[in-house]
Amino acid sequence: MTAADAAAVLEVSGLTVEFSLGGGVARAVDSVDLNVRAGEIVGMVGESGSGKSVTMLALLGLVPRPGRIVAGSVRLRGKELRDARQRELASLRGRQMALIPSDAGAALNPVARIGVQVGEGLSAHLPELPRAERQGRILDILGRVGLPRPADQARRFPHELSGGMQQRVAVAMGVQLGPDLLIADEPTTALDVTIQAQILRLLLDVREQSGTSILFVTHDMTTVAEICDRVLVMYAGQIVESGPVVDVCTAPAHPYTRALLAAVPPLGGEPPERLTTIPGSPPDPRAWPAGCRFAERCALRASMGNPSECTSKAPPLVSVADGRRSRCHFSEAEDA
Numbered sequence: 198m199t200a201a202d203a204a205a206v207l208e209v210s211g212l213t214v215e216f217s218l219g220g221g222v223a224r225a226v227d228s229v230d231l232n233v234r235a236g237e238i239v240g241m242v243g244e245s246g247s248g249k250s251v252t253m254l255a256l257l258g259l260v261p262r263p264g265r266i267v268a269g270s271v272r273l274r275g276k277e278l279r280d281a282r283q284r285e286l287a288s289l290r291g292r293q294m295a296l297i298p299s300d301a302g303a304a305l306n307p308v309a310r311i312g313v314q315v316g317e318g319l320s321a322h323l324p325e326l327p328r329a330e331r332q333g334r335i336l337d338i339l340g341r342v343g344l345p346r347p348a349d350q351a352r353r354f355p356h357e358l359s360g361g362m363q364q365r366v367a368v369a370m371g372v373q374l375g376p377d378l379l380i381a382d383e384p385t386t387a388l389d390v391t392i393q394a395q396i397l398r399l400l401l402d403v404r405e406q407s408g409t410s411i412l413f414v415t416h417d418m419t420t421v422a423e424i425c426d427r428v429l430v431m432y433a434g435q436i437v438e439s440g441p442v443v444d445v446c447t448a449p450a451h452p453y454t455r456a457l458l459a460a461v462p463p464l465g466g467e468p469p470e471r472l473t474t475i476p477g478s479p480p481d482p483r484a485w486p487a488g489c490r491f492a493e494r495c496a497l498r499a500s501m502g503n504p505s506e507c508t509s510k511a512p513p514l515v516s517v518a519d520g521r522r523s524r525c526h527f528s529e530a531e532d533a
């Protein structure tokens with residue numbers, strides 16, 4: 198069975214999250230539809246402030262006040278979570294979906310030994326597990342994520358481990374209860390390049406061994422290309438393009454995706470003298486423009502002599518090729 202045939206583990210439709218602020222209401226996530234199939238790694242990519250983290254927090258039932266989900270549906274294995282009570286969500290976290298944070302060093306408790314922290318999920322969800330078996334499982338998972346001499350590591354405190362080893366511990370905590378879905382929030386940004394590659398390899402191994410689905414949140418297209426099957430490109434609270442990674446990276450349909458890709462140094466090639474950054478900044482989420490939210494920064498629009506549709510009419514997310522969608526009045530998948 199290919200990933201494309203597999204059933205959806207996560208189905209999100211019309212997800213909308215707002216923050217009521219002094220100066221108005223910021224619609225940080227606006228009508229987001231997405232799904233993640235069994236065993237699939239889906240990347241969510243976009244600049245800072247595009248709504249990736251708020252989307253991820255909404256899936257986990259962790260949107261901080263004054264934010265709240267105002268519309269939409271979040272279904273995990275067919276079960277609607279949007280109106281689930283906090284207690285129910287807490288019991289799902291870890292067991293059915295788990296978060297791997299961006300900075301394990303900050304997320305781990307500095308005064309608790311690694312073994313104790315890794316065992317917390319087991320104690321919460323499987324309190325009846327005999328002590329020896331619990332200990333065995335802790336050492337087993339630490340070994341599986343590549344920590345040498347797990348019994349020694351289990352006795353250590355977080356500050357005694359390197360950043361890469363701390364991140365492995367975070368992966369161990371995430372996968373320990375065999376969740377259907379892992380949500381990885383920029384899990385490699387705090388690490389150097391070699392260690393980044395090891396953590397990405399580890400996530401691929403987790404998927405290989407356990408068939409876990411992964412929603413991978415990042416601002417980095419290179420990481421998406423390395424690890425993901427499909428990608429969702431977010432801009433100003435909306436998905437502006439989605440599709441298989443290879444297709445999107447080789448023939449982007451949306452001008453924003455093209456701009457993101459232009460900012461990436463070519464693989465194996467000489468890096469350009471200066472990376473292209475996207476000029477301008479995203480609009481204010483308290484007052485989204487009526488037309489395309491990317492219009493003011495769009496090179497395609499400029500090259501076409503600024504057609505009026507771009508600023509007068511909001512473009513819908515439409516199918517542009519098999520399995521591919523784009524939100525642009527003038528979208529066409531480029532020829533590969």
Ligand SMILES: Nc1ncnc2c1ncn2[C@@H]1O[C@H](COP(=O)(O)OP(=O)(O)OP(=O)(O)O)[C@@H](O)[C@H]1O
Pocket residue numbers: 216218223225243244245246247248249250251252261262263264416482
């Ligand atoms: N606690 C908050 N209070 C008010 N507004 C918030 C809060 N958190 C997020 N927002 C709003 O949500 C928008 C999206 O933020 P979000 O953190 O999801 O972006 P992001 O794409 O994850 O960026 P980054 O890559 O920097 O984490 C922000 O521009 C801001 O308007």
